[in-house]
Amino acid sequence: MLxxxxxxxxxxxxxLFRSIVNLAVGALAAFVVFPQVLGITFGxxxxxxxxxxxxxALPENAWKHxxxxxxxxxxxx
Numbered sequence: 001m002l003x004x005x006x007x008x009x010x011x012x013x014x015x016l017f018r019s020i021v022n023l024a025v026g027a028l029a030a031f032v033v034f035p036q037v038l039g040i041t042f043g044x045x046x047x048x049x050x051x052x053x054x055x056x057a058l059p060e061n062a063w064k065h066x067x068x069x070x071x072x073x074x075x076x077x
């Protein structure tokens with residue numbers, strides 16, 4: 001896709017830009033197209049339910065985990 005766009009615009013995209021586009025397309029496919037359109041893994045479900053079933057939801061006390069991460073990151077510096 002980017003190769004065609006690069007040829008049409010007669011420009012070259014950086015590796016970082018291509019990587020970000022690939023990540024966005026892959027995330028869209030994994031979290032929207034597969035569960036909602038194709039019904040892969042848990043059947044046809046909404047994205048929020050799909051993410052909860054994969055345990056990608058924030059825990060109840062997410063601020064405690066964030067605070068611990070910041071403190072431990074500070075300790076390594």
